[in-house]
Amino acid sequence: RFATDLGERLRDRVYQKVIPPLAKAVLKAQNLDFPTQQDLDETYRATLTLLFRILFVAYGEDKDLLPYKTNELYRIHSLKQKSQQLITLSEQGGPFDEHSYSHWDETIRLFEAVDKGSTELTVPAYNGGLFSSDPHISKTGALLAKIRLTNSEFGPALSDILIDNGPEGVGTVDFRSLGVRE
Secondary structure (H helix, E strand, O other), rough: OOHHHHHHHHHHHHHHHHHHHHHHHHHHOHHHHHHHOHHHHHHHHHHHHHHHHHHHHHHHHHOOOOOOOHHHHHHHHHHHHHHHHHHHHEEEOOOOOOOOOOHHHHHHHHHHHHHOOOOOOOOOOOOOOOOOOOOOOOOHHHHHOOOOOOOOHHHHHHHHOOOEEOOEEEEEOOOOOOOOOO
């Protein structure tokens, strides 16, 4: 029941609070004066790819597929650690910075480690294309590689994905308790 309730809360947040503003931010970051329907479709695909990347890394950290528990340097840069920072920011009532890209840049570093591997973070390269920025492999990944989102654009989406406010209180989403389907 806990996993089902958590999955439902996460799904509702993703569809209602994450995807719409994140898609708008991705569109804005492309600096398109008059976006075409194709631009809008590519933006939506890029937004979903970004969401799936975040979910993959968060799930991988909780399922010990990534070295959150075994590499201190990885742990410092992990999404799990990022979620704790976001909780602290929320508790302090502080707004997200409109001129900083730190949440985006740190998250992209994790994506690059998963895509290409990282000896420093002890992350093997996970092939498959989800994290690729090579336009021959992923046009969507190439689009994401060209943009940056500010903390005020990316921070709320990251918070809504990584933080849950459930019956137990506010805390980091436990992706271990979610199945792949959720």
